[in-house]
Amino acid sequence: xxxxxxxxxxxxxxxxxxxxxxxxxxxxxxxxxxxxxxxxxxxxxxxxxxxxxxxxxxxxxxxxxxxxxxxxxxxxxxxxxxxxxxxxxxxxxxxxxxxxxxxxxxxxxxxxxxxxxxxxxxxxxxxxxxxxxxxxxxxxxxxxxxxxxxxxxxxxxxxxxxxxxxxxxxxxxxxxxxxxxxxxxxxxxxxxxxxxxxxxxxxxxxxxxxxxxxxxxxxxxxxxxxxxxxxxxxxxxxxxxxxxxxxxxxxxxxxxxxxxxxxxxxxxxxxxxxxxxxxxxxxxxxxxxxxxxxxxxxxxxxxxxxxxxxxxxxxxxxxxxxxxxxxxxxxxxxxxxxxxxxxxxxxxxxxxxxxxxxxxxxxxxxxxxxxxxxxxxxxxxxxxxxxxxxxxxxxxxxxxxxxxxxxxxxxxx
Amino acid sequence: xxxxxxxxxxxxxxxxxxxxxxxxxxxxxxxxxxxxxxxxxxxxxxxxxxxxxxxxxxxxxxxxxxxxxxxxxxxxxxxxxxxxxxxxxxxxxxxxxxxxxxxxxxxxxxxxxxxxxxxxxxxxxxxxxxxxxxxxxxxxxxxxxxxxxxxxxxxxxxxxxxxxxxxxxxxxxxxxxxxxxxxxxxxxxxxxxxxxxxxxxxxxxxxxxxxxxxxxxxxxxxxxxxxxxxxxx
Numbered sequence: 001x002x003x004x005x006x007x008x009x010x011x012x013x014x015x016x017x018x019x020x021x022x023x024x025x026x027x028x029x030x031x032x033x034x035x036x037x038x039x040x041x042x043x044x045x046x047x048x049x050x051x052x053x054x055x056x057x058x059x060x061x062x063x064x065x066x067x068x069x070x071x072x073x074x075x076x077x078x079x080x081x082x083x084x085x086x087x088x089x090x091x092x093x094x095x096x097x098x099x100x101x102x103x104x105x106x107x108x109x110x111x112x113x114x115x116x117x118x119x120x121x122x123x124x125x126x127x128x129x130x131x132x133x134x135x136x137x138x139x140x141x142x143x144x145x146x147x148x149x150x151x152x153x154x155x156x157x158x159x160x161x162x163x164x165x166x167x168x169x170x171x172x173x174x175x176x177x178x179x180x181x182x183x184x185x186x187x188x189x190x191x192x193x194x195x196x197x198x199x200x201x202x203x204x205x206x207x208x209x210x211x212x213x214x215x216x217x218x219x220x221x222x223x224x225x226x227x228x229x230x231x232x233x234x235x236x237x238x239x240x241x242x243x244x245x246x247x248x249x250x251x252x253x254x255x256x257x258x259x260x261x262x263x264x265x266x267x268x269x270x271x272x273x274x275x276x277x278x279x280x281x282x283x284x285x286x287x288x289x290x291x292x293x294x295x296x297x298x299x300x301x302x303x304x305x306x307x308x309x310x311x312x313x314x315x316x317x318x319x320x321x322x323x324x325x326x327x328x329x330x331x332x333x334x335x336x337x338x339x340x341x342x343x344x345x346x347x348x349x350x351x352x353x354x355x356x357x358x359x360x361x362x363x364x365x366x367x368x369x370x371x372x373x374x375x376x377x378x379x380x381x382x383x384x385x386x387x388x389x390x391x392x393x394x395x396x397x398x399x400x401x402x403x404x405x406x407x408x409x410x411x412x413x
Numbered sequence: 414x415x416x417x418x419x420x421x422x423x424x425x426x427x428x429x430x431x432x433x434x435x436x437x438x439x440x441x442x443x444x445x446x447x448x449x450x451x452x453x454x455x456x457x458x459x460x461x462x463x464x465x466x467x468x469x470x471x472x473x474x475x476x477x478x479x480x481x482x483x484x485x486x487x488x489x490x491x492x493x494x495x496x497x498x499x500x501x502x503x504x505x506x507x508x509x510x511x512x513x514x515x516x517x518x519x520x521x522x523x524x525x526x527x528x529x530x531x532x533x534x535x536x537x538x539x540x541x542x543x544x545x546x547x548x549x550x551x552x553x554x555x556x557x558x559x560x561x562x563x564x565x566x567x568x569x570x571x572x573x574x575x576x577x578x579x580x581x582x583x584x585x586x587x588x589x590x591x592x593x594x595x596x597x598x599x600x601x602x603x604x605x606x607x608x609x610x611x612x613x614x615x616x617x618x619x620x621x622x623x624x625x626x627x628x629x630x631x632x633x634x635x636x637x638x639x640x641x642x643x644x645x646x
Contacts, residue, residue: 008557069551090581102558123541130544131524262525
């Protein structure tokens with residue numbers, strides 16, 4: 001005889017080939033039990049053998065057993081090496097057998113409605129357990145994604161400067177006219193030799209009429225050396241590959257944004273995906289970030305300056321990674337520390353909500369923060385004069401302005 | 414406070430057009446769980462029944478219906494496998510249509526939106542949320558039965574292939590497929606028409622689907638199409 005085996009929400013079902021007979025072993029004693037079903041199915045997902053399945057297989061181990069996946073077959077073989085297993089992973093035969101499963105559900109529960117309620121509950125239980133599990137390590141993906149995007153930027157910059165130098169031997173004037181790297185690479189890879197830089201061709205890539213004129217002028221002014229077809233071919237090839245890297249970078253940033261939306265939506269709302277991801281990386285994970293005090297988050301990434309200050313040299317930093325946010329670096333220097341403190345405070349709340357509850361309160365946080373920044377701008381429109389004179393011993397470290405003395409308190413991350 | 418409703422007309426099984434006094438018409442479904450909303454949809458009362466307004470900007474199925482989908486294969490008691498269910502905006506309306514004797518198996522890969530869906534499923538007991546990768550249908554083989562309708566909104570480059578793989582495992586022969594295809598997630602550079610034609614060919618030639626109609630979803634979703642198909646294997 002040949003028997004199908006299906007592990008389903010209510011239990012393990014074996015159906016004979018002609019669909020006349022079936023065996024059923026519920027998860028639970030006698031009747032299907034939602035909690036037991038959820039536990040059994042979670043075990044099964046981890047490729048653990050479950051009792052109900054073992055029992056059914058024991059009863060039919062002389063038959064040919066038909067299953068719908070390789071992984072399920074492997075699990076059965078691990079416990080019953082002599083089993084005769086046939087894998088049918090799709091198509092009419094499988095679908096026909098499955099159609100009978102619906103009928104069996106009705107027989108088990110008395111009505112299809114009751115099955116629906118049961119399946120929904122078990123499914124929700126399983127998903128809850130998995131969401132909790134999955135939530136934990138999504139930050140690893142975030143850290144990887146942001147690091148790769150940074151490395152791609154470095155690679156792109158290196159390659160762009162190579163291409164500019166290289167093509168520059170041949171036509172140095174073009175580089176001066178086209179400042180945008182992507183446009184430069186596109187022109188070089190698509191058009192190649194200077195002859196192809198006709199007005200008509202340029203129109204395809206450049207909208208700005210002035211720029212087209214400038215390129216045409218550069219063409220008539222060209223003083224570069226001559227190169228072979230082989231040279232130009234290689235330059236074009238590398239230019240094309242560099243453009244591909246731009247696309248890769250865009251893709252990875254999109255991916256990063258999805259990840260942040262999923263695992264840290266509040267941090268993302270406050271400071272954006274990229275800076276948010278850098279903070280998570282520096283902290284070593286969302287959980288770690290959530291456990292940090294606001295003052296630590298404020299200067300995360302400025303450890304060098306912090307420890308220098310703790311050793312009595314220089315002033316303590318006011319901002320670390322969060323300085324990359326335009327709301328801070330575009331603000332006048334005497335407001336930066338205050339804004340950084342406000343932002344770090346909101347970020348701390350965001351990180352904790354993201355890690356512990358997962359609700360979305362990003363919009364409110366952002367609104368509060370914006371209100372506070374407005375307040376700071378209104379209250380401190382002018383730089384504080386006297387403090388500047390009182391302390392001006394040596395030029396401040398780059399990007400960081402001197403600040404009044406702050407209480408000495410070491411914060412190790 | 415608002416403009417009065419003057420008529421409610423059933424256009425498909427469980428799907429209604431609500432007509433307002435000022436001539437405006439909106440799509441809606443009858444609320445399976447009166448008093449509860451799922452996202453920020455409006456509730457409308459008419460002749461003792463509560464309806465949930467179905468926003469075509471939020472749901473591609475609603476957009477397809479408004480743009481003239483000739484038939485909706487989802488009716489009372491339908492069993493649905495929904496790939497890319499997200500937080501359940503569209504699914505909640507499908508849940509209204511199929512009622513308590515139907516079921517939606519909702520596959521979602523991202524934990525975040527699924528968390529919201531789990532909450533929805535606690536009230537709407539005809540939704541079974543599954544945190545799974547639609548590319549690996551054997552991982553949710555414990556659905557057990559076949560479904561009447563396979564619905565997909567995945568925004569993935571290999572969506573048609575994923576759709577076919579799921580159909581082979583779960584879609585009843587003679588059942589229906591609904592798939593929302595976003596041209597830009599397949600290829601940003603090629604014209605949408607060309608991509609839609611190519612996807613249609615994949616579904617027909619490799620999947621055994623007969624494409625019954627294709628409805629563009631503009632202006633609600635740009636460069637999208639929804640295909641309604643019959644599974645002929």
